Amino acid sequence: MSFSYVPVASKLHDKRSLSDLLAVHEKALGKIGGSRSDEAVADAAGVPFYFVQTGGTENEVIRRHRSRMQQGRRGPLLLIAHPAHNSLPASLEILAQVQQESGIGRIYLMRGGDDVQTLAEIGQTARCVEANIRLSEDRLGLVGKSSDWLVASSQRPEVVGNRFGMKVVPLPVDELRAQIARDPAPAGGPEFAAWEKAAGAEGATREAFARSVGVYRGLKELAKVHRLSAVTVRCFDLVTQDATTGCFALSRLADEGITAGCEGDIPSVVMLRWLWHLTGRPGWMANPSDLDVRKGEILLAHCTVPMGLVGQHRLKTHFESGLGIGIDGVFEPGPVTLLRLGGANLDRWWGAEGTLVENRHAEDLCRTQVKVRVSPPAVGELLDAPLGNHLVLVPGHVKALFREAFELCGAMR
Numbered sequence: 001m002s003f004s005y006v007p008v009a010s011k012l013h014d015k016r017s018l019s020d021l022l023a024v025h026e027k028a029l030g031k032i033g034g035s036r037s038d039e040a041v042a043d044a045a046g047v048p049f050y051f052v053q054t055g056g057t058e059n060e061v062i063r064r065h066r067s068r069m070q071q072g073r074r075g076p077l078l079l080i081a082h083p084a085h086n087s088l089p090a091s092l093e094i095l096a097q098v099q100q101e102s103g104i105g106r107i108y109l110m111r112g113g114d115d116v117q118t119l120a121e122i123g124q125t126a127r128c129v130e131a132n133i134r135l136s137e138d139r140l141g142l143v144g145k146s147s148d149w150l151v152a153s154s155q156r157p158e159v160v161g162n163r164f165g166m167k168v169v170p171l172p173v174d175e176l177r178a179q180i181a182r183d184p185a186p187a188g189g190p191e192f193a194a195w196e197k198a199a200g201a202e203g204a205t206r207e208a209f210a211r212s213v214g215v216y217r218g219l220k221e222l223a224k225v226h227r228l229s230a231v232t233v234r235c236f237d238l239v240t241q242d243a244t245t246g247c248f249a250l251s252r253l254a255d256e257g258i259t260a261g262c263e264g265d266i267p268s269v270v271m272l273r274w275l276w277h278l279t280g281r282p283g284w285m286a287n288p289s290d291l292d293v294r295k296g297e298i299l300l301a302h303c304t305v306p307m308g309l310v311g312q313h314r315l316k317t318h319f320e321s322g323l324g325i326g327i328d329g330v331f332e333p334g335p336v337t338l339l340r341l342g343g344a345n346l347d348r349w350w351g352a353e354g355t356l357v358e359n360r361h362a363e364d365l366c367r368t369q370v371k372v373r374v375s376p377p378a379v380g381e382l383l384d385a386p387l388g389n390h391l392v393l394v395p396g397h398v399k400a401l402f403r404e405a406f407e408l409c410g411a412m413r
Contacts, residue, residue, distance in 0.1 A: 003126035004037040005029060005049040005080060006064070010056030018085065022053055025082060028113035032123045047075035047129045047412070049108075049122070055086025058093050065098065076411040077105030078125060082112075104411035128405040131277035132412050136165025138273055139227055143219070144173040144234025146264030152388045153265045155346060160266065163346045165413060166273075168266075169226050173237050179225075180218035185210040191217075191252065194307060195315065204315040204325050209248070212325040216249035223258050232261035232269040238324075245324030247304035254282040254306040261285055262304065267341040268390045275339070275394050278401055282306040283339075283394040288382065289365050296354070296376040298338070300393060301366040305329040309395065310368070319366045326367040330359050336372060337398045342387025349406055350387055352378035353397040 007026075009018060026036060029051075037048060050061050065077050077098045081091040088109060095105045106125065110118050146154030157168035191213045195206065215238065223231060231253070235246040250260035259276055261269030268285045275283045286300035303318050303326035310329030318326040333356050340350045354374030362369060372393070 001123065001127050001130060002033040002035065003049060003122075003129070004046060005034050005051045006037050007051045007053055008057045008061055008064075009053035012054075012056060018053060021084060022051075022082070024113040025051070025080075025110055028110070028115070028119055029080075029122070032119050033126065034122075046133065047073075047078065049078040049080050049126075051080045052087045052091045052094070053082075053085060055090040057090050058097075061090075061094050062097055065103075069103075074412050075129065076408050077103060078129075079105065079107045080122065081107055081109050083109065104408070124401060124404060125408070127278065128401065128408050129412075131274065131405055132164075132409050134277045135270075135274055136412070138229045139167045139169055140266075140269060140273070141223060141226055141228040141231040142168055142170045142264060142266070143176050143222070143231055144171075144237055144264055146232075146266060147234055147236060150263060150265055150389065152342065153267050153390070155266050155344070159345055160270065163413065164270065164409065166270065169228065171222065171226065173234055176215075176218055176222055176233070177242070179221045180214050182221075183217060184214040186213050186217065189213065191248075194248065194252070194313070197313075198315045199312045200314040201316075202314060203317040203322070208244070208317075208324050209315065211244045212246075212248040215244060215246050216252050219246070219249045219260075220253060220256075220258070223253070228258065230259035230261075230269055230273045232264050232266060234264045235262050239318060239321045243323050245303070245318045245321075245326065247318060247327055248325050250304045251306050251327055255308040262302070262390075265388075265390055267346060267388060268392055270346065271339055271341045271392045274341075274405065275392065275398070275402070278405055279394060279396070279398060281395065282309060283392045284309055284368075285390050285392050286368070286370075287366060287389060288391055289369075291379050291382065293376055293379045293383070296374050296379050298372050298374065298379060298382075298391075299360070299365075299369065300338075300372060300391065301360075301369040303327065303366045303368070305368040314367075316367050328361060328367040328369075331356055331370050333357055334395070335397050337394050337396065337402075338372060338374065339392050339394070339399075339402060340387045340390070348387060349402075350378075350381060350385075351399045351402060353399050354378075356393075 286302040290299040352374040360369040
């Protein structure tokens with residue numbers, strides 16, 4: 001993670017004493033990835049922090065911020081202040097004016113180079129801003145229409161573009177089939193390590209696995225041709241019309257950094273991609289198959305999972321159809337976060353931090369199954385105000401990180 005900051009000071013202040021006082025702050029900012037920028041760099045791409053070194057800088061900071069807005073380089077106003085030289089009073093005045101203009105901004109008050117908490121807050125904001133910028137540069141391939149049952153999870157491409165800047169590229173499933181047809185059942189290759197390393201194969205055959213490798217290679221080539229960084233696939237068409245599955249393909253692509261979602265679910269794949277930028281890891285999209293409000297427990301299940309998220313895996317058939325390849329992955333118990341993006345304009349979200357407490361292997365559910373324990377009120381919210389079917393699980397507690405990215409997103413479009 002890296003970010004730029006722009007020092008702004010009044011000409012009335014003594015430069016030598018000011019430099020000595022602020023050197024320690026700039027050294028600390030450098031340690032968390034900050035680099036000092038001049039005005040030319042500040043007016044370039046990205047969202048800079050303004051290091052308000054002294055009072056008397058109010059008009060200069062607002063001038064620069066307005067200039068960026070007028071040039072279409074939107075973003076929150078991020079102010080770093082310190083408890084001397086009237087830095088904080090100036091920052092308060094600046095932010096008040098920007099908020100009067102319906103802008104979004106924040107002040108970070110640094111109390112010296114050892115202010116670990118404030119430095120962490122600055123670092124988190126920088127990470128969120130960078131993730132939001134990268135999300136806006138992504139290209140999402142919608143391979144086939146969203147599945148018919150996803151009545152609340154099939155937002156129009158323009159909604160995604162307007163909200164996040166992400167480009168949605170609609171593609172017919174037949175174009176994927178054409179790529180698969182070039183080598184529909186490869187005889188070997190690096191992908192077969194997943195077959196060899198599997199803890200077991202229940203109902204799954206090597207022939208079926210070879211066909212799943214063909215789907216993976218076809219989907220990867222499709223992503224290359226259209227410069228896609230994420231895909232979501234109407235995968236049940238492959239099941240019903242081609243007697244194969246995309247479960248392995250989506251798993252492997254996710255591990256390789258091409259975010260992959262099932263059933264043409266748009267909110268879930270956007271969330272998965274967002275979390276990839278925020279955490280550097282894939283997430284897992286799954287069905288909440290059962291829940292207990294009193295205990296605060298949610299049972300999640302799906303037939304695919306990024307293998308990089310699980311300690312071991314078994315290969316089975318796809319649950320509903322008994323065809324192709326499904327993945328039964330085993331997670332390590334520990335802290336996780338569950339998230340869901342939704343709303344007609346993708347402007348709502350739900351999240352809960354908790355603990356993954358158990359892996360299950362029931363025959364009447366999708367193949368990867370885990371029980372997660374969160375607060376009972378959070379489970380109740382899923383029943384009272386659901387945003388849709390699938391939830392996204394990501395290791396660790398990252399709800400506050402996502403909350404900030406979501407809040408800042410509104411200032412960047």
